[in-house]
Amino acid sequence: MxxxxxxxxxxxxxxxxxxxxxxxxxxxxxxxxxxxxxxxxxxxxxxxxxxxxGNDLRLIVYLEEEPGPEMQEQLRRRITDFERVEKIRFISPEQALDLFAGQLGQNRDLLTDVPSDFLPPSMEVTPLKNLRGLHQVSLLADFLDTLPGTIKVQYGQEWVERFYAxxxxxxxxxxxxxxxxxxxxxxxxxxxxxxxxxxxxxxxxxxxxxxxxxxxxxxxxxxxxxxxxxxxxxxxxxxxxxxxxxxxxxxxxxxxxxxxxxxxxxxxxxxxxxxxxxxxxxxxxxxxxxxxxxx
Amino acid sequence: MTETTAPATLPMTMVEMIKVAKDYPPKVTALSDISLSIPRGEFLFLIGMSGAGKTTLLKLIAAMEQPTRGLIEVAGCDITKLKGRSLALQRRRIGMAYQDFKLLTEQTVAYNIAIAMEVAYRKPQEIHTTVRDLLEQLQLADKHDTPAGELSRGEQQRVTLARAVANDPELLLIDEPTGNLDTTTTVRVMELLRRRHTAGATLIIATHDPAIYQGSPHRTLELHRGRLHTLNPGTDPQIGKGEQA
Structure with a gap:
């Protein structure tokens, strides 16, 4: 044995x-x-x-008026000076209305009589993929809020905060x-x-x-x-x-x-x-x- | 893994005790100044009244207890210095039948005997055959699968003897082998032990049963109040004689 x-x-x-x-x-x-x-x-x-x-996260900055090319360039520079971002896209009221109509799909008829500047101009900021922490996103949002002509910054803050909590x-x-x-x-x-x-x-x-x-x-x-x-x-x-x-x-x-x-x-x-x-x-x-x- | 426990050259003396003493706290002296030499192959009787120190002496030789003073060598090894694996290997060379039997009462008779051989990594078939053979010799063949706790004291005594001899040890220490046995069974047990002796084992039998040692040609030592005296020097021709210091 x-x-x-x-x-x-x-x-x-x-x-x-x-x-x-x-x-x-x-x-x-x-x-x-x-x-x-x-x-x-x-x-x-x-x-x-x-x-x-995080991959789909966008910060929408609603602006008082549509920025011209010079103002757009200035805004881009100020944002990238503060934090490197993946993409900045300016959306005119007309483009915003088109996007909204697209989201409505078959119900887009509801917007027939709505004026083309019904929605405010905006700027869509896509943070870098490594900008993961809620705190960093929040800092970027606070900075965007201080930019001239900003009405409101939106990124589903409450939802994201709850998710991370x-x-x-x-x-x-x-x-x-x-x-x-x-x-x-x-x-x-x-x-x-x-x-x-x-x-x-x-x-x-x-x-x-x-x-x-x-x-x-x-x-x-x-x-x-x-x-x-x-x-x-x-x-x-x-x-x-x-x-x-x-x-x-x-x-x-x-x-x-x-x-x-x-x-x-x-x-x-x-x-x-x-x-x-x-x-x-x-x-x-x-x-x-x-x-x-x-x- | 089969382990070889015997040394390459066998020393002539199996047990050597020099000025061994054993005290138990607070003030009990079980053994004092014991010097004893037992040659390989000797058949020795150790007699004495209850409490004389016979069991203590056997326990010291089996390395179950440590002496308070003195040197004890078994087969050339100072057993007071052995530890761990070396001690385990040394214990496989010694078979001991205990006065209190030390049987696993809930286990079968077969397991109680086989345990000594399992520890030495003997083959299952060999264990099976040896156990059957020993039970046959000790008239316990029908008790193979009986729990040891269900046996009479005489039967339990034979099981502990069977376990002691199962592993073919070089040294057999038998503590009161016939205390609970009738005459016929005593003869059978002694016959079994004699066969082991003839096969080369060294035997030390502690007993107070005169029927076993009286008229025997073997050396008989008496323990009295912890001291050793030679009662019969023995007439065994093939072995040397131990000497009381």
């Missing part, structure tokens, strides 16, 4: 003898991983939605659920291993007396922790995938979810979550062994 065969036999005995507490630990680790990965999945999708929103809140929830994962995995696995060790105290004592090495005694407990981490996290992520598929199937079609174009966690992320859970549970069982098995 080789070392690993002997170790796996011991592991099997451990699992059989304490299967109820093993099951409880497995469920706890699974739930912790499910909670963490659930919020992480939402967070990732929010980030990617945020990225898409929600993303910030999510990042905190992800951190908290990550902490929960670390704590539950560590404490529960450590507790279960200690229970197993206490339940097999006589056998461990006998193993020492008949010449078992530290590795022979400790490795099954270490594997038990790693196995709990692997199975618990796989179960948690599997449940999340089922939940994700259910959500996609039940909320597909014209709904708010389409804006976000939901995607599941990538394979490397899944591997990192499983690996982290295994490492955490392995460390927990190691700590437990160091305390209980002073050989």
């Amino acid at each position: 080789n070392f690993w065969l002997a170790v796996f036999r011991q592991l099997g005995r451990n699992l059989r003898q304490t299967w109820t507490s093993q099951l409880m630990t497995l469920i706890t680790v699974s739930l912790s991983v499910l909670i963490f990965s659930f919020f992480y999945l939402i967070y990732c999708n929010m980030l990617s939605a945020g990225g898409r929103l 929600f993303t910030r809140l999510l990042s905190i929830i992800v951190l908290l659920s990550g902490t929960l994962l670390v704590l539950t995995a560590t404490f529960m696995v450590s507790y279960t291993i200690r229970l197993t060790i206490l339940g097999r105290e006589d056998e461990i004592e006998l193993l020492r007396l008949v010449g078992a090495t530290n590795g022979y005694i400790r490795t099954p407990f270490l594997l038990e922790g790693v196995l709990q981490g692997c199975m618990g996290s796989a179960l948690g992520l599997g449940s999340l995938y089922l939940l994700f598929q259910w959500t996609l199937n039940h909320f597909s079609g014209p709904s708010i979810l389409n804006i976000f174009s939901l995607t599941f966690l990538s394979l490397p992320i899944l591997a990192i979550i499983i690996g982290t859970a295994m490492a955490l549970c392995g460390i927990a069982s190691h700590i437990s062994m160091r305390r209980a098995l002073r050989i």
Whole structure:
């Protein structure tokens, strides 16, 4: 019999003898991983939605009157002196009305009697793609508001602020659920291993007396922790995938979810979550062994 | 991974104890000034009343306890200095039958015997055959799958003996082997131990049963109040004699 065969036999005995507490630990680790990965999945999708929103972000500066070519050039210079932007586009009242009519589609007849200067002239500023932070967008908006002839600057400020606030809140929830994962995995696995060790105290004592090495005694407990981490996290992520598929199937079609174009966690992320859970549970069982098995 | 525990050259002396003492706090002296030399292959009886220190002496040789003073060498190794893996390998060379049996009462008889061989990475088939053979020799063949806790004390004593000899150790330490046995079973047990001795094992039997050691040609030492006295120097022709300092 080789070392690993002997170790796996011991592991099997451990699992059989304490299967109820093993099951409880497995469920706890699974739930912790499910909670963490659930919020992480939402967070990732929010980030990617945020990225898409950032790409489409435009600041509309409504002007008192349409600027001439010289004034346009001056405005361009002042804006680019303050912050590099991707694009500045001037929109005359006529162009604005055409755009509005285009948005109305079949109902454009409503604008038949509306004068061509019904809408104010404006300037559309597209920030650079790296101008991501809400604070930077807000600073640029404040600057645009100080430009001569500006009536109002609009970029869906309230919506964007709420979106970023929600993303910030999510990042905190992800951190908290990550902490929960670390704590539950560590404490529960450590507790279960200690229970197993206490339940097999006589056998461990006998193993020492008949010449078992530290590795022979400790490795099954270490594997038990790693196995709990692997199975618990796989179960948690599997449940999340089922939940994700259910959500996609039940909320597909014209709904708010389409804006976000939901995607599941990538394979490397899944591997990192499983690996982290295994490492955490392995460390927990190691700590437990160091305390209980002073050989 | 099969590990070889025997050294390349075997020392002639199996156990060497020099001025060994064992005190238990606060003021109990279990053994004092014990010097003993046991050649390889000797069959030795250690007798004495209850509490004389026989079990303590065996525990010191088995490295289950550390002496308060003195040197103990087993098969040429100073066992007081052994730790971790070296200690584990040394323990595989020693088979001990404990007075309190140390059986896993919820485990089967077979597992209780097999555990010593599993630790030494013996092959499953070999473990199976050896366990069957030992149970046959000790009239426990029908108890193979019985939990050890359901056996009588006499049966439990035989299981602990079987476990001690299962791994073919070089040194056998047997603590009160016949305390709970009837005459017929005592004869069988002693026969089993004699076969191990003939095969080359060194045996130390701690007992207070005169039926075992009286009239025996083997050296008999008596422990009295923690001190060792030679009761019978023995007439074994093939081994050297130990000497009480």
